[in-house]
Structures are given as C-alpha cells and as structure tokens.
Amino acid sequence: MSPEEFRRQGHAAIDWIADYWASLDDLPVRAQVAPGDVRRQLPASAPEAGEPFDAVLADLDRVVVPGLTHWQHPRFFAYFPANSSPAAILGDLLSSGIGAQGMIWATSPAVTEVEQVVLDWFAEALGLPEDFRSDGPGGGVIQDTASTATFTALLAALHRASGGEVRRHGLGDAGWRVYGSTQAHSSLVKAAIMAGLGEDAVRAIGVDPLTQAMDLDALRAAIEADVELGLTPVLVHLAAGSTSTGAMDDVVGAGRIAREHGAWVHVDAAWAGVAAVCPEHRAHLAGVESADSFVTNPHKWLLTTFDCSTFWVRDRAALTGALSILPEYLRNAASESGEVVDYRDWHPQLGRRFRAIKLWAVLRTYGLEGLRAHIRSGVELAAHVADLVAADDRFEMVTEPSLSLVVFRLTAGDEQTLAAMEEVNASGEAYLSHTTVEGRAAIRLAVGSWRTTEADVDRTWRALQEAAAAQD
Known part of the structure; x- marks a missing residue:
C-alpha cells in the first residue's frame, strides 16, 4: 500500500467509523446472531492473493456489524461502559x-516520559497522594486491564512480605493469604492462581447486607x-x-487492619476511580493515601479507548x-545510570505499546472541565433512573x-x-x-457512554415497563 493509497484508505476507515456511530441509534444494541453465524460467513483459509482494503470495509458491514454487541451504543447499560471517543481513537x-x-x-524515550507526565x-486530577507521582518514591504505569494490575500488586506484595525470598526460592511454606470481600472482582482469585498461591489462599470476607461493603469485623x-x-x-x-453493585469498601478502616499485620493494601477502583476528577465524587477514595497500590480504568468511564488501566504504587x-530482570540484550547506558x-x-510483560498517547489526547482535548461534565452527566442520569424506579411500584x-x-x-x-x-x-x-x-436477582443499569441522553434512559425505562407489564 503506497503512502497515497494509505491516505485514501485511511480516510475511508475514518468515514466508516463516523458512519457507524451515526447509525448506532437504529441498530439493536445486542448482537442478533446465533453461535457460528459469523464464522460461517468467512472462508476457511486466508486468501492466497491480496485483496483491496475496500473489501475489508465491505465485510465489516456484511459480516462483522450484524455480529456485534454495540458497546458504544447510547443505550448500552450493561456491565460497565467501555468508552471510546473521537480523541481517544x-x-x-x-x-x-x-x-x-x-x-x-x-527503545523510545518519549514513550516512557510522556506516560510519566x-x-x-x-x-493530580484525581487527588491522589504525592507519593504516587513519578518524582516521589512510587509512580504510575499504564497496564492493559485492572486484572493485570491486581496480579502485579500481588507479586509486589509477595516480594515485600518475603524480603525477596519468593522471587529467589518460590512461595515456600509461609502460608500466604489474600483477603477480599465476597463482592471483590474475580481477578483477585485469578491473580492468586497465577501467582501460584491457589484459590484456597483467598479469603472471601462477608459484606454489610445493605451497603455490600466489606465487613471490617469479619476482616x-x-x-x-x-x-x-x-x-x-x-x-x-x-x-x-x-462490579456487582458499586459497593465502596471502607479504605480507611480496612487499611488500618491490613497494616497492623503488614499486609499490602490494594485499592481496586477500576470503574469508580475516574469519578474523582470531580472533587465532589472523591469520598469513596478516602484513605487511598495510605494504600500501597491503586488502579482505575479510563477505558471504562473516561472516554479512553480500551485498553488503558492506570496503576500507581506508593513505593x-x-x-x-519483584519483576526486574535484565538480560544482556537489554543492557544499556541509560538503564545502568539509574536516571530513567x-x-x-x-x-x-516485556513488550508495551504507546498507550499513553490516547489518554494524553483525551486529557488535552476534553480538558478537566470536559471530563468533569461527562462524569457529572452519568451521575445525574443514574439519579434520574432511581427516580423512575421510585415512581413505579x-x-x-x-x-x-x-x-x-x-x-x-x-x-x-x-x-x-x-x-x-x-x-x-432480546428486543x-x-x-x-x-x-x-443477598441471594436475589437484580438488574444493573450502568450509565457511561458519551452519547447517552435522558431520552435514551427514558426509552429504556419504557421498554422495561412494557416488559414488566408482560410479567403481570
């Protein structure tokens, strides 16, 4: 593909994305295909001869779009949002x-230094402590997901607790134990499995029946x-x-208990942490200044295309x-100077791409004012949903x-x-x-798309009311 052909096809790809966004309101949010429908439309082997890129774009419309659940749809309220935005793309x-x-x-100084900045x-925008900054004892890094961040935190915790013995000799017979509430993300158990601790090393702590927050006495x-x-x-x-209910554990109280026993405190704010760009939405992060690590995902609710999980450590x-290994082929003067x-x-992982550039683009083009407006809109629309629930017995x-x-x-x-x-x-x-x-089924409605309006919420609510009437 020549530079001019790349330019032409690049314009076509951007046009396709813009047209896709414009069409979303008229598309069913959830994929309307059966297992195997997409696969059956694709050839069994790759083509011997190259095809024009136009054919790829055509098959997006013919094959891919009908098999998509549209996460950028304004009426996608499942799980948590996976925001994309023009700036991030x-x-x-x-x-x-x-x-x-x-x-x-x-290998690319700008990749590292832009990420640090x-x-x-x-x-700073989230109000995190100075210790988490790159000029302090800790610092931040962009992971792919919060699951990887939790695994990384556990490896660091094991290194600190063992004085480096786990790195050198393995887990030994210390009987390491990990604690999280019954509402903790499943990645905590997976982290224990990957670290070699096993599922049985994870203690599931009960929660308050009303708030679903961790019971500190039980911890x-x-x-x-x-x-x-x-x-x-x-x-x-x-x-x-x-993930289940948006429960907020008591970071201050639980952190105090953990520190009494020398345990690492990891705060998982994958979805809710980004709300702290609004000063009025920082209460759930009280106590984070004494945490050992903290993670939040701009790729959920802060307009940054997946994958972008921001992870900080205090030390x-x-x-x-825990993780540094320096083979000969990576040795270089800059690393050995200790200045980078x-x-x-x-x-x-060893390899890493330039993830910071999309977060940089989002922070610069929206500005903190724009990001706060986006978060506040989501909170206001959720309050509107709560009012609709209260008005229907x-x-x-x-x-x-x-x-x-x-x-x-x-x-x-x-x-x-x-x-x-x-x-x-299904509709x-x-x-x-x-x-x-508490053993009973519930519906989750998570607002977060930059394209969602009150009209989208109301349209969804009417559909729920009609579905409820059908159950009478």
Missing part, C-alpha cells in the same frame, strides 16, 4: 502509526484466625466501586524488585445508587426480574446486565 491511531516498542526508556497529570477476625494458625496475610484487596522498590524508568519492570431499589450505577428489581420476584430484562435485551432496544444481591 485518533490517539490510538497515532500510536499504531508510530509503532514504537516502549519496553525500556532507551500523563500519569502525574491524572494522579479482622479472618486475619487474626489465620495468623494464629501460622499463616501470613500478604494482601488486602479493597473495592472502591464493586516502586517492591514492584521493580524502564517500564518493563512494572508489569508481567412494580420496581424497587436493591442498593442505593452508586455514582452512575443503579441496581433494582421487580417486586414480583427473581423470575419476573430476569424475564423482563431479557425481553428488553435490541437496550442492553442491561444482572447480578444477585
């Missing part, structure tokens, strides 16, 4: 065009019982906005001590709204709740997801 395109490999500072900007009791048995608490995972020594950061030591709230997440159900029961949700989803009118709270 252009930033990602630039990253792909540059094609730099930023594994160490020397952008994460310092973002830490203390579990840790003390383990210590009495000769086991070693290594990490306490705290949710600042759980980088434990992190790099090599991000290969900050996560499990067929529905009831399950928990208090958590920022832009509303959890509710039909009073008629679990079967009716799930049936109404599935009717809306393509909107897409919602569910959870269980």
Whole structure:
C-alpha cells in the first residue's frame, strides 16, 4: 500500500467509523446472531492473493456489524461502559502509526516520559497522594486491564512480605493469604492462581447486607484466625466501586487492619476511580493515601479507548524488585545510570505499546472541565433512573445508587426480574446486565457512554415497563 493509497484508505476507515456511530441509534444494541453465524460467513483459509482494503470495509458491514454487541451504543447499560471517543481513537491511531516498542526508556524515550507526565497529570486530577507521582518514591504505569494490575500488586506484595525470598526460592511454606470481600472482582482469585498461591489462599470476607461493603469485623477476625494458625496475610484487596453493585469498601478502616499485620493494601477502583476528577465524587477514595497500590480504568468511564488501566504504587522498590530482570540484550547506558524508568519492570510483560498517547489526547482535548461534565452527566442520569424506579411500584431499589450505577428489581420476584430484562435485551432496544444481591436477582443499569441522553434512559425505562407489564 503506497503512502497515497494509505491516505485514501485511511480516510475511508475514518468515514466508516463516523458512519457507524451515526447509525448506532437504529441498530439493536445486542448482537442478533446465533453461535457460528459469523464464522460461517468467512472462508476457511486466508486468501492466497491480496485483496483491496475496500473489501475489508465491505465485510465489516456484511459480516462483522450484524455480529456485534454495540458497546458504544447510547443505550448500552450493561456491565460497565467501555468508552471510546473521537480523541481517544485518533490517539490510538497515532500510536499504531508510530509503532514504537516502549519496553525500556532507551527503545523510545518519549514513550516512557510522556506516560510519566500523563500519569502525574491524572494522579493530580484525581487527588491522589504525592507519593504516587513519578518524582516521589512510587509512580504510575499504564497496564492493559485492572486484572493485570491486581496480579502485579500481588507479586509486589509477595516480594515485600518475603524480603525477596519468593522471587529467589518460590512461595515456600509461609502460608500466604489474600483477603477480599465476597463482592471483590474475580481477578483477585485469578491473580492468586497465577501467582501460584491457589484459590484456597483467598479469603472471601462477608459484606454489610445493605451497603455490600466489606465487613471490617469479619476482616479482622479472618486475619487474626489465620495468623494464629501460622499463616501470613500478604494482601488486602479493597473495592472502591464493586462490579456487582458499586459497593465502596471502607479504605480507611480496612487499611488500618491490613497494616497492623503488614499486609499490602490494594485499592481496586477500576470503574469508580475516574469519578474523582470531580472533587465532589472523591469520598469513596478516602484513605487511598495510605494504600500501597491503586488502579482505575479510563477505558471504562473516561472516554479512553480500551485498553488503558492506570496503576500507581506508593513505593516502586517492591514492584521493580519483584519483576526486574535484565538480560544482556537489554543492557544499556541509560538503564545502568539509574536516571530513567524502564517500564518493563512494572508489569508481567516485556513488550508495551504507546498507550499513553490516547489518554494524553483525551486529557488535552476534553480538558478537566470536559471530563468533569461527562462524569457529572452519568451521575445525574443514574439519579434520574432511581427516580423512575421510585415512581413505579412494580420496581424497587436493591442498593442505593452508586455514582452512575443503579441496581433494582421487580417486586414480583427473581423470575419476573430476569424475564423482563431479557425481553428488553432480546428486543435490541437496550442492553442491561444482572447480578444477585443477598441471594436475589437484580438488574444493573450502568450509565457511561458519551452519547447517552435522558431520552435514551427514558426509552429504556419504557421498554422495561412494557416488559414488566408482560410479567403481570
């Protein structure tokens, strides 16, 4: 593809994306295909001769779009949002065009230093402590997802707790234990599995029935019982906005208990952390200044194309001590000078792409004012949903709204709740997801798209009301 052909096809690709966005309102939110439908439309083998790029774009419309669930649809309310935005897409395109490999500072200094500056900007915007800045003892790095960040935090915690023995000799017989609430993300258990601790090393701590936040008395009791048995608490995972209900663990209280026993405190604010760009939405991060690590995902609710998970540590020594390996082929004067950061030591993988450029683009083009307006809009629309629930006696709230997440159900029961949700989803009118709270089914409605309006919320609510009427 010549430069001129690339230019022409690049314009066509951008036009396709713009047309796709423009068409979303008229498309069913959830994919309307059966298993194997997409695969059957594709040839069994790759073409021997090259095809024009126009053919790829044509097959997007013919094959791909009908098999998509449209995460950028204004009535996508399932799970949590996976925001994209024009600025982020252009930033990602630039990253792909540059094609730099930023594994160490020397392989592309700008990749490292832009990331450091952008994460310092973002830490300041969120009100995070000075220790998390790149000129302090800690610093930040962009991971792919919060799951990787949790795994990375656990590796750093094991290194610190063992004085480096885990790195040198393996887990040994210390009986390491990890703690998280019953509402903690499943990535906590996966991190324990990958670290070689196993599922049984994770203690699931009960929660308050009303708030779904971790029960601190239960946490203390579990840790003390383990210590009495000769086991070693290594990490306490705290949710600042759980996936199921948006529950906010008490970071101050739980952190105090963890530190009494030398355990690493990891705050998982994957979805809700970005709300802290608004000073009035920072209460759930109280106590983060004493956490050992913190993660939040701009790729969920802050207009930054997947993948972009921002992870900070208060003391980088434990992190790099756990993960730094320097083969001869990576040795260079800059690394050996100690004056630069090599991000290969900050996560499990060696290779890394220029993720920071899309967050940089978002921060600069929207500005903090624009980002605050986006977050506030989501919170206001969730409050509107809560008002709609309160005004219809067929529905009831399950928990208090958590920022832009509303959890509710039909009073008629679990079967009716799930049936109404599935009717809306199957129609393509909107897409919602569910959870269980205290053993009962509930519908989750998570606002977050930059394209969602009150009219989209109202249209979804009418569809839910019609589905509820069908259950009477």
